[in-house]
Amino acid sequence: MALCASKRMPSEEARSAILAILANIPAGKVASYGMVAEFAGLKGHARYVGYILKNLPEGSKIPWHRVINASGHCAFPPDSPQYKTQIEKLTAENILVLGGRVELKHHLWKPKG
DNA sequence: GATATGACATGTT
DNA sequence: CAACATGCCATAT
Numbered sequence: 001m002a003l004c005a006s007k008r009m010p011s012e013e014a015r016s017a018i019l020a021i022l023a024n025i026p027a028g029k030v031a032s033y034g035m036v037a038e039f040a041g042l043k044g045h046a047r048y049v050g051y052i053l054k055n056l057p058e059g060s061k062i063p064w065h066r067v068i069n070a071s072g073h074c075a076f077p078p079d080s081p082q083y084k085t086q087i088e089k090l091t092a093e094n095i096l097v098l099g100g101r102v103e104l105k106h107h108l109w110k111p112k113g
Numbered sequence: 114g115a116t117a118t119g120a121c122a123t124g125t126t
Numbered sequence: 127c128a129a130c131a132t133g134c135c136a137t138a139t
Contacts, residue, residue, distance in 0.1 A: 011136080033121050046121040048136055053120055055137090067120075075120035082120080 014042055018052050025066045027093045029109035030102050032070040039111055050075065065089035072104045 017040035025031050031039075033046040042048060053064045065086040069075055076083050078100055087097045095107045 014136095037121090042135095044122095045135060047119060047134075048121095050120040051136065064120080069121060071122085080120095086120095 014040070014045075014048070015052055017041060018049050019060065019062055022053075022062045022064065022067060025063060025109050027063075027066075028095060028107065030066050030068050030090070030095065030104070030107045031109045032068060033075075034070055035109075036067060046070075063089075066093075066109070068102055072102045074100045 018036060021031075021036045021039045025036075033049040034043075036049045037043060037045040040049075049067065053062070053067065056062060056064065066089075067075070068086075074083050074086055076086075078084075083100065087100070090097050090102065096103050
């Protein structure tokens with residue numbers, strides 16, 4: 001059935017693609033939601049990435065802490081527990097985080113390398 | 114099918 | 127550089 005994928009693939013495929021991209025992000029690097037979506041073939045679906053991470057199944061080894069918005073700011077307020085957790089993980093990966101902001105110039109991940 | 118919500122992106126103030 | 131407003135798209139109800 002080729003009519004199923006006329007222009008968009010099933011949500012399950014899309015979700016797998018997003019998770020695959022996240023799992024492909026090397027340590028010490030960070031990527032923005034828009035980038036991950038684009039790399040997964042879902043350009044413009046930045047919110048979709050966030051939606052998946054928000055609904056992450058327990059047991060998924062997804063390094064969500066390596067995902068931030070295009071501005072380099074954390075996706076949640078500093079009052080959130082995940083905020084500290086993310087910075088904690090990023091710091092453990094040798095990533096410098098100042099004022100809830102990440103040095104994209106030094107840690108922005110690129111698919112080419 | 115419409116309305117409301119969201120771990121975003123971009124532009125303007 | 128920061129805050130606010132608008133646009134984008136998918137999911138949930």
